[in-house]
Amino acid sequence: MVVSNIFEYRKFHMEQFWQAGLPDAEFECNCILEQVAGMPWHRIQEISLDQLQEMQRMTERRISGEPLQYILGEWEFYGMKFFVGRGVLIPRPDTECLIDLVSEKFRNLRNLKILDLCTGSGCIALVLKKIFPDADVIGIDLSPDALAYAVKNKAYHALDVKFLQGNVMDSCLPENFDVFDLIISNPPYLTSQEMQILQTEVSHEPEMALHGGVDGLNFYRGITRIWKSKLKSRGLLLYEIGEQQGAAVSEILQMQDFENVKITQDLAHRDRIVSGNKI
Ligand code: GLN
Numbered sequence: 001m002v003v004s005n006i007f008e009y010r011k012f013h014m015e016q017f018w019q020a021g022l023p024d025a026e027f028e029c030n031c032i033l034e035q036v037a038g039m040p041w042h043r044i045q046e047i048s049l050d051q052l053q054e055m056q057r058m059t060e061r062r063i064s065g066e067p068l069q070y071i072l073g074e075w076e077f078y079g080m081k082f083f084v085g086r087g088v089l090i091p092r093p094d095t096e097c098l099i100d101l102v103s104e105k106f107r108n109l110r111n112l113k114i115l116d117l118c119t120g121s122g123c124i125a126l127v128l129k130k131i132f133p134d135a136d137v138i139g140i141d142l143s144p145d146a147l148a149y150a151v152k153n154k155a156y157h158a159l160d161v162k163f164l165q166g167n168v169m170d171s172c173l174p175e176n177f178d179v180f181d182l183i184i185s186n187p188p189y190l191t192s193q194e195m196q197i198l199q200t201e202v203s204h205e206p207e208m209a210l211h212g213g214v215d216g217l218n219f220y221r222g223i224t225r226i227w228k229s230k231l232k233s234r235g236l237l238l239y240e241i242g243e244q245q246g247a248a249v250s251e252i253l254q255m256q257d258f259e260n261v262k263i264t265q266d267l268a269h270r271d272r273i274v275s276g277n278k279i
Contacts (some may be wrong), residue, residue, distance in 0.1 A: 006033075006044050009052065013059050020063040028068050028255075032058045035072050065200035077123040080130065083152050084121055087145030089209035090267030091123040095186055095268045098240055098273055099127050102182065105236065110134055113178070117168040117185040117223055118142075120209060122161065124184060129159045131182070137161045138177070140168055143208060169222040179232045186213045186240035187219030216242060220249045220274075224256050231278040238275040246271035 010029055015116060017025035019126055031122040033041045035073050036051045036058070047055075058071050069075040069090040077091035078099050084090050112135040119139030129137045139145050139161055150163045166173050166183075189212040190198075202210070212218050220239060231237060241249050246263040253261045258276030266272035 001211070005101045006041070006047060007202060009033075009055070010041070013055060016063060022062065025075045027133055028062060029059075030237060031068060031072060032062070045218065052183065066204055067129055067201040070204065077121075078127045080123075080127060080157060082121050082123050082126075083149055083156065085149065086204070087143065087206055088149045089120045089146070089205055091121055094266050094268075094270075095124065095240055097264065098124060098184060098186065098238060099131070101239065101264055101273060101275070102128060102184065103131055106132065106182065109181070112136070112182060113180045113232075114138070115140070115177070115180045115227075116182065117227065118187045118219065119163065120146045120186070122153045122163060124186060125161045125163070126153055126157055126159050127151070128184075129161045130157070133268055139163045140166045140173075141204065142167050146206070146209070148208065169219070171226050174227055178232055179230055180235060181232055181235050182238065183223075183227055183231055184238045185219070185223055187223065189216045189219065189240070189242045189245060191216040215248075216245065217248055217252065220252050221246075224252050224258075228256055228258075233278060235278050238273060240272060243270040243272065243276050246274060249274040250276075 010033060014025045014029045017029055030041045032055055036055045037044045037047055061071050062068060067090060069084050070086060073085055075079055075090055078096050082091055090197055112132050114128055114135050114137045116139040119125050119141045122139050125137050126138035129135060139150055144165060147165055154161050188210050190210045192214045195211050210255055239249060250261045250263060253276040259279055261276035263271050264273040
């Protein structure tokens with residue numbers, strides 16, 4: 001059976017979104033419709049009963065608070081598609097400014113050695129490999145679930161990044177690696193208090209990708225201390241941070257003798273990056 005009054009169905013789903021108080025009803029409904037039909041929604045001529053049922057299931061998941069990105073199973077980061085789902089942090093637009101900063105700082109440099117700690121979906125590592133095709137890029141994460149997505153994303157983009165499972169807070173782990181020009185990380189950085197008041201959607205994401213200890217700073221302290229020896233002289237350590245963490249993370253780098261310690265803001269003018277060079 002084929003149903004052709006797309007506009008009516010779109011409206012029907014949008015109304016469910018509105019009633020559930022979801023603010024981006026039209027955008028999200030279009031995303032779901034496009035995913036189900038496999039084409040831009042304004043080009044859809046007809047939709048099957050199976051597709052309609054699929055759409056209703058997705059709408060119900062969304063209304064129950066699951067993030068749209070998990071329901072679609074994919075999301076865009078820096079113009080590239082990434083597979084995502086339960087067990088992996090969803091790439092955020094905030095993180096794109098890390099890529100901008102690295103592209104600018106390392107422009108024209110060849111054969112870079114790059115390490116991405118807490119790589120999650122692999123979005124940072126894979127985008128950097130795309131921008132610097134001759135770089136050696138390694139991504140490490142503790143979560144096998146997250147790494148499964150990283151590996152799938154790597155295969156999809158046919159990019160030669162090495163993804164490894166490991167605990168970046170384990171002081172012995174660096175022994176297995178040579179030195180890097182850049183160590184980059186978007187570690188878990190929410191405080192215990194912030195974890196208590198997560199937005200419904202964020203509460204579906206893995207705690208281990210979000211929670212950075214009581215004050216949110218555990219990973220900055222640990223990674224800076226443990227991985228410093230794996231940066232080349234003048235190498236760059238670059239962290240995504242929460243907007244309130246600029247001063248504290250800068251201090252962690254300064255205490256470990258990093259120089260040029262700097263806070264950079266994202267497009268919304270919130271502090272988003274702390275970076276510093278190893279002396
Ligand atoms: N930026 C994320 C958030 O606010 C947190 C990601 C992280 O802890 N690395 O939900």
